[in-house]
Amino acid sequence: MPSPFLPSPGRCLRAGLVCLALLVPALVVHAKSDATACPPAATPIGPADAEAARRDDRDRGLLWRIEKDGRTSWLYGTIHAAERGWVLPGPAVREALRRADRIALEVDLMDPAVAGGLAAAVMPGPNTPPLPEPLARRLRVQSQALCADAALARLRPEIQLMSLVGLAARTAGIDPAYGIDLFLAGLARAMDKKVVSLESAEAQIALLVSDDPAKVARTMDEGLRQLEGGQARKIIATLTRAWADGQLETLRHYGDWCDCLKTAEDRADYARIVEGRNPALAAGIAAQHAAGHAVFAAVGVLHMVGPEGLPDLMAAKGFRVTRVPHAPPGARQRKPPNAPQ
Secondary structure (H helix, E strand, O other), X not given: OOOOOOOOEEOOOOHXXXXXXXXXXXXXXOEOOOOOOOOOOOOOOOHHHHHHHHHOOOOOOEXXXXXXXXXXXXXXXXXXXXXXXXXXXXXXXXXXXXXXXXXXXOOOOOOHHHHHHHHHHOOOOOOOOOOOHHHHHHHHHHHHHOOEOHHHHHOOHHHXXXXXXXXXXXXXOOEHHHOHHHXXXXXXXXXXXXXXEOOOHHHHHHHHOOOOHHHHHHHHHHHHHXXXXXXXXXXXXXXXXXXXXXXXXXXXXXXXXXXXXXXHHHHHHXXXXXXXXXXXXXXXXXXXXXXXXXXXXXXXXXXXXXXXXXXXXXXXXXXXXXXXXXXXXXXXXXXXXXXXX
């Protein structure tokens, strides 16, 4: 099993959407673990983890089968930071991965071109405004409390904030180093599957940052409030548990419990950053399928919910869409004799 560890992605959106941090796979988290108060460093997945997964062989996340023109592809809703034991796929997901010939991710962070674009996009530009000192001071306090590496301070302020949300999750056992998308990118290569990006890292970052001083200040103030008050950790715990247990209804009502879609601006940002990307994601998946591929498309789970979610958009494109239930814990799906690939 490949190690899932590269520079690991932390995630977030703006302001009230800061607790969607686990849903945008395009940022770099810098963590240190040399201090006794810091969470332990993530370690590679190894044989002991595989043995534990065999004993507790269960599906996590949300999986749909999509069929058109006599071929089958799949949609898989992911989170971009997870508990260590969640990264190894369960029976239904393994079977879908086995049958797919192409893995489609929002962005493939193991692609050097994508990594290079990301590295440039997260750095301040010539028009990036300096952060007012009161906000900069609060940011430094949170960076120290969350064991961030000093190198994080070189990035755009919003990117620092987003990365800190990813680091805050480590205190609840949720680590960006165990991001499902990143692990799938490595697993696909180990399985000799082609990996494609449905978006660019630059486009994702452009949705998340601003050179407007007032907007940056609002983003940082509200995001820091969520970190300082502990709301980010609570929402991350609820969101990731709903994902792990396949609780689609909980995710559908995200806006009711996340405390992050309270204003018209929050809701507009959600529509732009999450729902607004879905038509292009759906078109990219449909194009891969139309080219004759069996596609396993893995994107952030909130892209899967509601009438603007990918399952409904794929149905509107003529696909037959079926939710694949979690296999019972401990169940092993075996390939039947003469089963099609």
